[in-house]
Amino acid sequence: MPYETPQAAAVAWLAYPQLAPLPDQPTLDWLFDEGSLTRRLTGLSHDHFSVTPLFEGWQPLRDDECAALGLRPGAQGWVREVYLRGHGQPWVFARSVASRTALERGGLDLETLGSRSLGELLFCDQAFVRHPIEVCSYPQDWLPAEVASAGLWGRRSRFERDGLDLLVAEVFLPALWHAAKEENR
Numbered sequence: 001m002p003y004e005t006p007q008a009a010a011v012a013w014l015a016y017p018q019l020a021p022l023p024d025q026p027t028l029d030w031l032f033d034e035g036s037l038t039r040r041l042t043g044l045s046h047d048h049f050s051v052t053p054l055f056e057g058w059q060p061l062r063d064d065e066c067a068a069l070g071l072r073p074g075a076q077g078w079v080r081e082v083y084l085r086g087h088g089q090p091w092v093f094a095r096s097v098a099s100r101t102a103l104e105r106g107g108l109d110l111e112t113l114g115s116r117s118l119g120e121l122l123f124c125d126q127a128f129v130r131h132p133i134e135v136c137s138y139p140q141d142w143l144p145a146e147v148a149s150a151g152l153w154g155r156r157s158r159f160e161r162d163g164l165d166l167l168v169a170e171v172f173l174p175a176l177w178h179a180a181k182e183e184n185r
């Protein structure tokens with residue numbers, strides 16, 4: 001199951017100009033990097049990168065997701081939740097969603113993605129345009145229990161191709177920050 005929660009956990013997604021105080025530079029550098037996170041993690045892990053699906057299925061999307069995708073509240077969508085792992089450790093929790101109507105119009109098969117990275121698909125297809133990244137302190141209740149903790153940075157952005165919108169949210173877990181620090185020592 002995805003980590004369904006009361007919608008009340010209000011989440012404030014902020015674009016870069018709205019962010020005050022700013023986090024430190026290494027954090028900003030990860031949060032607002034517009035390149036493929038899959039590729040960056042593959043590099044950081046020296047090719048010991050993997051994707052583990054946690055949940056994939058149709059669900060009513062959360063209110064903040066419907067708002068970002070311009071859908072009515074409670075609209076159905078495809079939900080894919082995964083860990084992006086380095087050396088087998090969960091480094092990032094990612095949740096990607098798209099509306100059922102947009103997916104049914106065609107062109108993107110998320111159901112058969114499995115442990116292949118969605119990032120490869122998005123970044124290999126030049127037609128996808130990435131919209132500006134927004135960040136938040138990700139609600140603890142929306143994380144899998146084994147990594148749930150308050151105050152973790154999350155980010156999201158919309159990838160768009162011919163009217164098909166995919167909203168990708170990524171939450172940076174403590175093991176990622178640890179690995180990134182080690183790399184810079």
Ligand SMILES: C=C(O[C@@H]1C=C(C(=O)O)C=C[C@H]1O)C(=O)O
Binds near residue numbers: 035051095
């Ligand atoms: C958007 C990207 O794709 C990543 C891969 C995902 C997946 O396979 O489900 C989910 C979110 C992303 O972190 C990326 O690599 O930048």
